[in-house]
Amino acid sequence: MKLHLPMALLKVQFLLAAAIVMAQVLGKETLVSILFAGTFPVTVGLWLTAEKGFSEADKLAVSLLLLSCLSVAGNTLASGAGLSLSCLKKLLIFWTTVLFFSGAARISPEENDVDFFLRGNGLLALFLLGIYLLRGEQMYVWQGKRSQYLTFGFTNPNLAAVFLASVCILEWIAWGWSRRRLEKAGHGCLGLVMGWFVWKTQARNAQLLLLFFLAAGLLPELLGSRGKRLPDWACLLVGIFPLLFALCYLGVVQSPWVQRWFGFWISEGKALDSRTQIWLFAWKQFCGSPLLGNYSRLSGNFGVLQMHNSHLDVLVSYGTPVLLVLWMFLTQLLKGGKPQGQLCQRGFAALLLSGMGEAMLFSGGLGIYIFAGILRMLANYDGNRGERT
Numbered sequence: 001m002k003l004h005l006p007m008a009l010l011k012v013q014f015l016l017a018a019a020i021v022m023a024q025v026l027g028k029e030t031l032v033s034i035l036f037a038g039t040f041p042v043t044v045g046l047w048l049t050a051e052k053g054f055s056e057a058d059k060l061a062v063s064l065l066l067l068s069c070l071s072v073a074g075n076t077l078a079s080g081a082g083l084s085l086s087c088l089k090k091l092l093i094f095w096t097t098v099l100f101f102s103g104a105a106r107i108s109p110e111e112n113d114v115d116f117f118l119r120g121n122g123l124l125a126l127f128l129l130g131i132y133l134l135r136g137e138q139m140y141v142w143q144g145k146r147s148q149y150l151t152f153g154f155t156n157p158n159l160a161a162v163f164l165a166s167v168c169i170l171e172w173i174a175w176g177w178s179r180r181r182l183e184k185a186g187h188g189c190l191g192l193v194m195g196w197f198v199w200k201t202q203a204r205n206a207q208l209l210l211l212f213f214l215a216a217g218l219l220p221e222l223l224g225s226r227g228k229r230l231p232d233w234a235c236l237l238v239g240i241f242p243l244l245f246a247l248c249y250l251g252v253v254q255s256p257w258v259q260r261w262f263g264f265w266i267s268e269g270k271a272l273d274s275r276t277q278i279w280l281f282a283w284k285q286f287c288g289s290p291l292l293g294n295y296s297r298l299s300g301n302f303g304v305l306q307m308h309n310s311h312l313d314v315l316v317s318y319g320t321p322v323l324l325v326l327w328m329f330l331t332q333l334l335k336g337g338k339p340q341g342q343l344c345q346r347g348f349a350a351l352l353l354s355g356m357g358e359a360m361l362f363s364g365g366l367g368i369y370i371f372a373g374i375l376r377m378l379a380n381y382d383g384n385r386g387e388r389t
């Protein structure tokens with residue numbers, strides 16, 4: 001069998017992402033760093049070898065790389081601040097995510113490739129379930145203490161929740177695409193367990209993205225609307241929604257009706273206005289440099305690496321032009337995919353919405369972008385799955 005290099009690299013990337021999750025859960029932080037570093041060269045190789053020519057998304061991806069580089073260089077010169085190699089890590093992660101999304105969108109999987117990713121994800125879900133049953137109490141440790149939040153050994157429950165939500169989405173897709181009754185039942189049960197894990201993290205951001213996937217992905221499939229693409233207006237909206245969410249949040253979070261209707265989401269250490277301070281700080285930094293952003297200030301002496309909102313973080317770090325091109329880039333990715341793969345496209349859109357409360361897709365996140373990119377690749381599947389045999 002002839003080796004298909006881009007798909008082989010994509011499978012390596014998935015294995016690295018799964019290994020990162022397992023190593024993090026087991027407390028192997030040094031191994032996590034090594035595995036995470038390994039995802040960078042694999043992404044570059046994937047983008048360089050991916051087929052289907054130079055797409056519109058690729059042109060936008062290259063534009064993002066050039067514009068963000070010019071932005072950081074210009075901002076550094078204007079501020080007179082220096083940039084160390086460690087401070088450039090955030091820019092490198094942004095580039096890696098953009099290239100991975102762009103490369104994955106050019107790859108079309110065969111049926112055996114789909115089986116590899118869905119069954120591999122099922123094994124990862126089984127590992128998470130097993131470790132929870134064996135070490136339940138340890139899975140709630142946060143900052144060295146037993147907490148009420150399920151963390152699975154991650155640095156915070158929000159990061160753990162988005163990883164769990166990614167595994168959950170893939171399990172529900174496997175449930176929808178499985179042909180055998182037993183396999184379908186197994187993936188369905190694992191999907192429910194992963195969803196319950198997300199609930200136990202009490203991470204509102206991940207809970208919202210799962211609700212979106214249920215409403216815009218699974219529900220239409222169950223009602224017989226399989227294969228319908230997201231309308232262009234919906235692609236545009238999802239592509240910029242995290243920023244719109246931040247703006248609306250700052251405008252209404254202190255309103256009495258918001259505090260009354262969403263009070264059930266308040267828990268210890270998680271007030272409804274928990275993002276207000278960091279987002280106001282971000283807007284202040286943006287107003288000081290709207291064109292070039294303020295990357296050197298955020299990633300330099302102040303040590304603030306991300307603004308807990310993907311689009312706001314890009315805006316304040318790299319400036320308005322980069323955010324506008326990113327919006328065009330994400331919209332282009334959301335418009336693609338095959339009819340059979342639209343459920344995966346909804347999953348990709350859901351993970352983009354994780355940017356409402358976190359910037360991990362484009363600024364850290366221990367490789368969470370890999371799960372999003374794999375969902376975008378699976379959206380290119382043009383086979384016939386989901387029929388019972």
